[in-house]
Amino acid sequence: MNSTSSGSLHTCSPLTAFILAPNPGPMSLDGTNSYVISAPGASASVVVDPGPADDGxxxxxxxxxPVELILVTHRHADHTAGSLRLHELTGAPVRAADPRxxxxxxxxxxxxxxxxxxxxxxxLATPGHTSDSICLHLPDDGPHGSVLTGDTILGRGTTMLDYPDGMLGDYLESLDRLEALGPAxxxxxxxxxLPSLEAITRAYRDHRHERLAQIRAALVRVGRDATVVDVVDAVYADVDPSVRRAAEMSVAAQLDYLRGLSGA
Known part of the structure; x- marks a missing residue:
């Protein structure tokens, strides 16, 4: 999908295809994958994450x-900004965990x-990236099923935690829940x-624990009262400025988690 152009419908599993939205960026990678789901021969479809308010x-x-239903995995604008307009174009209801x-x-x-x-x-409620994040399990999509993971699991790199709305403890529990779905x-x-939800959730969990170990080490060097900025400077010294804010939110979530474990 790295070389996929926006605008075309691309099949990615027996029940799903996607249209890549024209909104690439440091946080959205190649853009938002807006999924179109339907059974073979069905006369209607479900759209997941309409993406930005781009009329084309x-x-x-x-x-x-014909769109029967529109679903949203979480509140961020690169998933929701086009929802109302797609509702107006199709008449299909939009459903999300957040009533707004x-x-x-x-x-x-x-x-x-x-x-x-x-x-x-x-x-499946999978809070952590945001408090309202959900994933959608399609158990009949291929031999092991599939899961639309929103931003809880990305196709490349790792996701950020939108602290304080997104919390690390919640996120680790969500990874446990997703891992139980096996090689979807x-x-x-x-x-x-990606080919296996079970494998990628394990890799994500390992990454989080590696970061926690780095932050513990940074706190020893810098001091337990270190600020988020202090820790980012110590742990993410080479972070690209375009994702500095995401690093700061993830560090804040990890500090909150560690201080909660210690009772501080």
Whole structure:
């Protein structure tokens, strides 16, 4: 998917395809993958993460087939900004965990089963990136099923924690929950499709624990009262300025987690 151009519909699993939104950037990678889901022969589709308020992109999603339902994985604008306009173009209800991002539809509930466009989707609450993050499990999508992971799992690199809305303790629990789904295909909102959810969640957990060890070491050197800026300077000395703010939020989340463990 790294070389995928925006604007075209690209098949990525038996039940899903995506249109890459024209919003590349340091945080969105190649852009937002707006997924179009339907069973073979179905007359309608489900769209997940409409992406930015780009009218051309939204019209291409609307033209990919009659849209029955629009789902949002979390509140960030690169996922939600186009939701209302796609609702206006198609008449399909928009559902998200956060009621503020619902248009004509009810909020999503953890454990809910959705049946639309001939497919079954199961909603999993996976807070951590944001408090309202959800993933969508398609158990019938290929031999091991698939999971649309939003920004909880990316196709390249690791995700940031939008602290204080996103919390590390929640995120680690969400990784445990996703790992239990086994070798499902990973359909991220940014970056390429990955072959095994079980494997990538383990890698993500290892990365988080490595960062925690680095931050513990930095606190020994700098002092336990070190600020977020102090720790970022020590641990992320070579971070690109374009993602400095993301590094600071992730460090803040990790400091909060460590201080909670210590009772400080």
């Amino acid at each position: 992109h939204l019209r291409r999603l609307a033209d990919a087939g 991002h619902c248009h004509g539809g009810e909020p999503l509930q953890d454990g809910e089963t959705i049946r639309a466009a001939g497919v079954t989707l199961q909603v 295909t990973v359909l991220p909102a940014h970056g390429p499709v």
